[in-house]
Amino acid sequence: MPTLSIELHKDLRPFNTFGLSAYTARYLQVADEAALQEWWQTQGTPPEGLLVLGGGSNVLLTRDFPGLTLHMAIRGQEVIAEDDRTVLWQLGAGECWHDSVLSAVDSGWGGIENLALIPGTVGAAPMQNIGAYGVELKDVFHSLQAFHLPTGHIHTFDKEACRFGYRTSVFKHEVKGQYIITRVTLRLHKAPHVLHTGYGAVAEELALRVPAGQSPGITDVAQAVMAIRRSKLPDPAELGNAGSFFKNPLVPAAQHSKLRTHYPEIPGWPQPDGQVKVPAAWLIEQTGWKGKRLGHAGAHARQPLVLVNYGGATGQEMLALAQAIRQSVRHTFDIDLEPEVNVV
Ligand code: EPU
Numbered sequence: 001m002p003t004l005s006i007e008l009h010k011d012l013r014p015f016n017t018f019g020l021s022a023y024t025a026r027y028l029q030v031a032d033e034a035a036l037q038e039w040w041q042t043q044g045t046p047p048e049g050l051l052v053l054g055g056g057s058n059v060l061l062t063r064d065f066p067g068l069t070l071h072m073a074i075r076g077q078e079v080i081a082e083d084d085r086t087v088l089w090q091l092g093a094g095e096c097w098h099d100s101v102l103s104a105v106d107s108g109w110g111g112i113e114n115l116a117l118i119p120g121t122v123g124a125a126p127m128q129n130i131g132a133y134g135v136e137l138k139d140v141f142h143s144l145q146a147f148h149l150p151t152g153h154i155h156t157f158d159k160e161a162c163r164f165g166y167r168t169s170v171f172k173h174e175v176k177g178q179y180i181i182t183r184v185t186l187r188l189h190k191a192p193h194v195l196h197t198g199y200g201a202v203a204e205e206l207a208l209r210v211p212a213g214q215s216p217g218i219t220d221v222a223q224a225v226m227a228i229r230r231s232k233l234p235d236p237a238e239l240g241n242a243g244s245f246f247k248n249p250l251v252p253a254a255q256h257s258k259l260r261t262h263y264p265e266i267p268g269w270p271q272p273d274g275q276v277k278v279p280a281a282w283l284i285e286q287t288g289w290k291g292k293r294l295g296h297a298g299a300h301a302r303q304p305l306v307l308v309n310y311g312g313a314t315g316q317e318m319l320a321l322a323q324a325i326r327q328s329v330r331h332t333f334d335i336d337l338e339p340e341v342n343v344v
Contacts, residue, residue, distance in 0.1 A: 004028060004035065004038055004039055004042070004043075005028075005029075006026050006027065006028050006043075006068075007026070007027040007028075008025065008026055008027075009023055009024075009025065010023065010024055010026075010027040010069075011023055012024055012027075012053070012056070012061060012065070012069065015053055015056045015069075015071060016053070016056035016057075016059055016061055016242075017055070017056055017057040017119055017236035017240060017241065017242055018059075018060060018061070018236075018240040018241065018242055018309050018313075018315075018318060019236075019240035019309055020060070020061045020240070020309065020313070020314065020315045020318065021314075022061035022062075022063060022064055022065060022315060022344075023064040023065070024051065024064070024065040024067070024068070024069040025048065025064075025065065025066050025067060025068070026046070026067070026068040026069070027068070027069045027071065028068065028069070028070055028071065029071045029073050030070050030071065030072050030073055030074065030094075031073050031074065031075075031094075032074055033074070033147070033154065033182055036070075036147050036180065036182070037152065039070075040147075040149075040152045041152065043068075045067075045068070045149065046067050046068050047067075048065075048066035048067035048068075049065075049066070049067035049068075050067055050068055050069075050070065050149075050177075051065050051067060051068070051069045051070070051344060052069075052070050052072065052180055053069055053070070053071050053072065054072050054093065054094070054120055054121035054122075054123045054124035055096070055097070055119055055120035055121040055124060056120075057119035057120035057124070057236065057242055057243065058120060058124060058127075058128065058242050058243065058340070058341050058342060059242065059341060059342045059343075059344060060242065060315060060318055060319065060322075060339075060341050060342070060343045060344065061315045061344050062315035062316055062318070062319050062343060062344060063315065063316075063344070065344065070180065072093045072094045072121065072123050072180070072181075072182075073094040074092035074093045074094045074123070074182055074183065075092045075094055075095060076090070076091065076092035076095070076183070077089065077090075077091050077092070077095060077100065077103065078090045078091075080185065084190070085189060085190055086187050086188065086189055086190065087109055087187075087188050087190065088142055088185055088186070088187055089104070089109070089185065089186050089187075089188055090183055090184070090185045091122045091183065091184050091185075091186070092122065092123075092182075092183055093121060093122055093123025093124075093180075093181050093182050093183060093184065094121055094122070094123065095121060095122045096121060096122075097115070097118055097119070097120050097121060097122055097124075097125055097130070098116060098117050098118065098119070100112075100122055101113065101115055101116045101117075101118075101222065102116070102222070104186075104188055105218050105219055105222045108190060108191055108218075109188035109189065109190060109218075110188060110189045110190075110191070110193035110194070110195070110218045111135075111139070111140035111186065111187070111188040111189055112135070112140055112186065112188065113195075113218040113219075113221040113222040113225065114132055114133040114134060114135035114196055114199075114202070114221060114222075114225055115130060115131070115132055115133075115135060115137070115225075116222045116225045116226050116229070117225065117226050117229045117230070117233075118130050118132060118243070119236055119242075119243060122184050123181040123182070123184065124181075125137050125184065126141060126144055126162060126164075126169055126171070126181060126184060127169060127171050127172065127181065128167045128168060128169065128172065128340070129162075129164040129165065129166070129167060129168060129169050130167075131166075131167070132225070132229075133196070133199040133201070133202050133225055133228075134196045134198055134199040134202070135196050136164070137164070138159065138162070138164035140186045140187055140188060141159050141162065141164070141184075141185075141186060141187075142158075142159070142185040142186055142187040143156055143157060143158050143159070143184075143185045144156070144157050144162070144181055144182075144183060144184045144185065145157075145181070145182050145183040145184075146171075146179035146180060146181045146182060147179065147180040147182055148178060148179055149177070149178055149179065149180065150178060154182065155179070157170075166247070166248075166277075167247050167340055193217070193218050195216060195217075195218070195221055196221075197216065197221065201228050202221065202224050202225060202228065205224035205225075205227055205228055206220060206221070206224050209223065209224060231302075232302050232303050233300075233302075233303055233306060234300055234302075234303075234306060234308055239300075239308045239309070239310070240308060240309030240311075240313070241300070241306050241307060241308045241309065242306075242307075242341045243306060243340075243341075244280070244305045244306060244340050244341075245305060245306065245307040245322060245339060245340060245341050246280045246284075246305060246322075246325075246326075246337040246338060246339055246340055247280065247337070247338050247339075247340045248277050248278060248279055248280050249277070249278055249280060249283075249335050249336070249337060249338065250271060250275040250276070250277050250278075251268075251275060251276055251278055251335060252274075252275060252276075253270070253274055253275065253276055255334075256268050256276040256278065259333060263286070266278065266282070267279050267282055278335065279305075280305050280329075280337055281303060281304050281305040283329045283332075283333055283335060283337070284299060284304040284305060284325055284328075284329065285304050286332065286333075287325070287328035287329055287332050288328075289304055289324075289325050289328060290304035291304070293310065294317070294320060294321045294324060295313065295317045295320070295321075296309060296310050296311060296312045296313035296314075296317055297309060297310065297313045297317045297318045297320070297321040298310055298321070299321070299325060307321055307322060307325075319343065322339065325337070
């Protein structure tokens with residue numbers, strides 16, 4: 001049996017894309033399910049709590065963590081079934097999401113090309129049902145395996161059991177804190193592919209790249225998405241950030257109409273349930289925060305929904321910025337922005 005190597009008082013700075021320093025009392029890198037089982041049988045969750053980190057791309061560390069950090073590093077990419085049209089592709093939770101997108105595209109499997117360059121690991125993707133440019137993880141999701149902390153058993157969740165919604169799943173609500181995702185299986189499609197190119201920026205970028213009269217393929221879509229993201233979103237390797245900091249809020253249709261009388265240009269996307277989704281980036285821009293800084297933290301100049309660490313910011317500084325923006329938006333529009341990022 002492998003022996004666990006738990007490290008003490010470890011700085012999590014290399015493991016979060018904001019690049020924030022925060023010490024965890026104990027740290028364990030988890031390379032496979034056996035390591036999880038061994039940890040669970042011999043030590044279990046300490047009273048000070050458990051922090052599960054994947055790529056650290058959706059977390060704001062505001063303090064030192066007194067408990068145990070499990071850093072998920074389960075690897076593996078395996079086709080577990082296929083037919084003429086589809087493959088079922090199982091990935092370890094610790095695989096890099098973007099590298100997996102590139103591998104799928106290289107293999108000629110369609111379905112996740114619109115999700116290129118989303119930071120983070122495969123295991124974190126179902127947690128918040130990652131999405132971009134008209135596609136969400138749920139569209140290609142088949143099932144996942146997760147370690148059940150109360151019993152130490154591995155359970156399988158199908159798509160329905162995950163209860164996916166906009167940037168959410170059962171793992172953020174009903175069973176929050178009870179499971180650690182270990183493997184994810186996607187159902188991807190072989191050619192001919194159905195492309196999702198309806199999103200304005202993707203269509204424009206493709207028009208520039210694909211000669212008139214030719215049909216784009218999944219590689220073109222992935223490259224278009226990568227170009228759009230690189231032009232608008234800061235690279236966490238250069239400027240610490242965690243993608244969108246807030247969700248796009250949903251407001252009642254009546255409130256949206258009322259706001260439109262004051263702000264005729266307010267965007268809004270009507271939802272099937274009658275509510276209207278409003279771009280948080282627009283709300284933030286209106287309150288004057290776009291490109292502004294508070295200490296070492298700021299709202300990005302090209303996409304203000306992304307909060308960035310300009311270097312040397314503390315977690316408390318990032319949090320103060322988020323709270324100030326939230327307060328401005330509440331004050332101006334009577335809309336409460338909900339963080340998309342997990343605040344620890
Ligand atoms: N907008 C502004 N000012 C700006 C930028 C945007 O007013 O400076 C407004 C515009 O009305 C624009 C709208 O915001 O049409 C939407 O902007 P964008 O297309 O950049 O998308 P988003 O809604 O801000 C969401 C996701 C992103 C994803 C993009 C593309 C959320 C919380 N964010 O952002 O996901 O990449 O759509 O599909 O849903 C993430 O979750 O970390 C993330 C980056």
